[in-house]
Amino acid sequence: MPLWLFLSGFVSGTQFSLNNYPILLIAGFAFYYYSLLSAKGSLKQSLIYSFMFGYGFFSYSHSWISHPLTAFGDVYASLQPIVFVGVPFIGALFFLVIGVCNYIFKRGGGYRVVALSGVTVLGEYLRCEYAPAVPLGQVGSMWITVPYIAQGAALFGMYGLSFITIVLSYSVGNIRQSKLPMVVSMGVCIALILFGAWRMSTTPLAVSDHIIRAVPTSFEQREKFKSIEMRVEHLKQAVRASFVKSERVPAVILWPETAIEFGLLQHGMGYDFTYPEIKAYLQQALHKESLLLGGIVMRSATNEAYNILFGLTKVQDIIYIYKKRFLAQFGEFMPSFLLGITKALGIHAMDDFSRGEEGQEQLVLANGLKINPIICYEGSFTGRAIYPNQTTDLITVATNDAWFGYNGKEQQFMSHAFRAIEEGVSVVRCANGGFSGYVSPLGVYTVSLSNRTMDLEFHKPLPETLYRWMVNRCSYWLEIVFGIVLCWVGISEFFFRRRMRVRYV
Structure with missing residues (x-):
């Protein structure tokens, strides 16, 4: 049974x-x-079954986490087996809670x-x-390939879809004891499909008057800073690809995260590149009606490092700075509780961002075009792409997905796609390694x-979705629901x- 559970978890993770x-x-x-039903009288079995399923699930779904170690050549190659084995182990610990509850719950x-x-x-x-x-x-993210069901994210977000999916799955597993849960959950799914079909067939999509130019690159991560x-x-390749003549002038030219491998410096007078001639080089090529939104690493006046997007115009210089809010462990910062262990293993963060x-x-x-720029995997946090009570015309995602391997890039794209459904706003994604x-x-x-x-021509935003309505009125509504x-x-x-x-008394 444990081996079969590992395999079923592994297949689910694919x-x-x-x-x-x-x-x-x-x-x-x-x-x-x-399997949990057969083990509900035994805490040991419940824990073993849950751990094996969780370990299989994360062995594939999160195998991409070990890929960034290859970007440093042979420096961290010996650590790949540790990460490949350790990440599923940590993930499987969350399934142990299900095993404990399976033993505690007595009702069927x-x-x-x-x-x-x-x-x-x-x-x-x-x-x-x-x-x-x-x-x-996230379990619910797999529905991005089934558009009618994916529309449920406009009602209750990513985790709502995950909940419906899990209820349906568990109802199928419970069919020998009772058919009623499966009948009810199937009814909910049919209602969701009907809602999705209605929404997709009746919602008018108007095309914006503006276009955005996405300029992906394909540099190997290990070659970027060589x-x-x-x-x-x-830099020259990015410029050649960006500033080409076209019938319509793009309102925004979007580059990937850390597209420029030179730094940006903040000082009392504003911002400048480590090599000042870069700004003049870019402005010379820019059209006066376009804004370049590019990724770079910035050093503040107090020497703090930020992963940012800068907005550069031909006339007004650098007029916008967005600093990444959600940083990636190990790549941009080292979790404090792991500092001692990682130091002993010779691992260091790429920088202390x-x-x-x-x-x-x-x-x-x-x-008048309003844009919410986000960087890399921070766009995978549901409800965070737009602040409460904020309106926007477009969400842009600049990412350096060359770190992740094919599996990670694909998952990240799927997750970003759900931000469009949840918010009712178009999403343009620009990567330097695909997707x-x-x-x-x-x-x-x-x-x-x-x-x-x-x-890319993008669509105008839709009216406020139910999901965004809830976020606007209570940012922590998910925590409240879980508490209830x-x-x-x-x-x-x-x-x-x-x-x-x-x-029995």
């Missing part, structure tokens, strides 16, 4: 791709729940299905949003795996056990 078969993930989680039927589904999604939420805050591999000559050549502050200024162009593209406010996406420049569910489970278990004791 479904986070743009060529997936959601039925396989549903079947994998159904088999996991069926639909109550057990819903209660364990809530615990499962709570574990996913804590893993993605707080510890270790790697917001990829020499000054190579950095200069990369500082976090950008909350509530940063929105990018508003002279033509650039465009996502409409309804989640219909176009992917480019090449470094070919794209002039946990209270409901606790109270229900208390009164159920009390009735059982009275019955």
